[in-house]
Amino acid sequence: MDGLFPTLQLLSLTPPGWGGALIAGLVASLELAVGGYVLGLVIGIAAAFGKLYGGPILRDLMEIYTTLVRAVPELVLILLLYYAGTDAVNQLLALLSMPAVDISGLAAGIFVIGVVQGAYSTEVLRGAILAVSPGQIEAARAYGMSPFQVMRRVTLPAMLPHALPGLANLWMIATKDTALLAVVGFSELTLTTRQAAGTTKAYMTFYLAAGVLYLAVTLVSNLVIAVIERRAKRGTPPLGATS
């Protein structure tokens, strides 16, 4: 093995191997992906309800948000929001005559990915909420539940089976979008890989190793998603069944 792939020992977990750095990069990537995805879901739920039940101005504003974010490349949005977001917070603090804070790359990255994911999950959730039969929501309201209770007890659980395929897709996109933060210098897996490859000149070894790590995340996610989907679809008739 050593003779055939001399660069393989560069992947060992302890220095001088870069394996530990790669794992740390993977953890950073996953933190970004999970944080951004959750933030995106929160934004998506709020925006989807705003689009469906909000007033005319709120609806139009949500439409503008989803259209703009989905029309501009993620890379450009990341540059804009990464710099503009941290800048805006510091200007706001300056207005309140408070000292400027150093916003961590992780927080800024989660914010950026969350805003991008929010636009996509808005559309997924809006479609799923529309697929819930109105009678169920009306029944909940007839019981005297408040709008928030209706959402928590009826709308969200009932729309989940319809939303899951789209949400699973968004999770895959979130894990892959984290790689774009390499461009603004956040050291997640892709940037760490690039640094390792550049230092050791073993480009192929490191890029292939990073590819394997990303692929492993995808495959494990696929398994988990399959389990969740099977659970959420309990009791619903199989696709194409007539009833």
Next chain:
Amino acid sequence: MTGGGVDLKPAQADAEGGSLILGDEALILPAYVPPKARSLLEPHRLFLMAVFALLVFCAIWFMRWDWLPKYALRLVAGIWQTLLMLFSTAIVGFLFAVPIGLVQVTGPRLLAWPAKIFCTVIRGTPLLLQLWLLYYGLGSIFAQYPEIRSSFLWPYLRQAWPYGFAALTISFAAYEAEVMRGAFAGVPRGELEAARAFGMGRFTMFRRIWLPRAIHRALPTLNGETVLQLKSTPLVATITVIDVYAVVSRIRQDTYLTYEPLLLLALIYICLTGGLVAAFRFFERRIPTRRA
């Protein structure tokens, strides 16, 4: 934000109320009444437009745009490079996607498995990583072999765009193959059987029935994939291909401006996306379909 419930349209509410009273006759569905199209000139829209116009005015008035004439030509060249990258990779990628999708539906397992693995691997890893793998990884390997360095291909392999083109094409082929797989599988069996009953050979059937029907089914998704591809093109700027994103990065370095060039870039991409969507809608309308 979560206020209110479902607001049923009056026509719908009437129809449902009617079904309770009329019993059996409710099986006759009421004629579809399309919802009234919302006018652009409603008061709140006029207000929003005024706010938007004010924002644009502020952006023009308070921000610096004096660099624009100097870089206009380079920006146009960059847009051209972006569009060239988009259309060449989309077309070549689609040509690869058709066979890759087809073998997954009907091909022998020996071909179907590699196609499936190809799609999974490409769709499971970030495009940026693939791009850097090709450019830095493959590029450094090519440079090690004197045979390649002395071949007629070397002048091309030394540049960045072939790697960008290859990465974008492979990515588009993988995503689109998945779409085409579904589209091929979704063409009704009866139409293929009818073609066979007419005595068409396998290839004629594919050319006349299966492929056109599949493309028609895939057209809306193809639209979305092409927009996604447009949004992936700026990644090639990270391997020194001079597209519109690279030009804007250059402007930012030269002028020390943070936001103005990026806002212009966002505007350019919004226009390109809008144009693409409009073009696809035009093509979709050209295809005659029977509507209920």
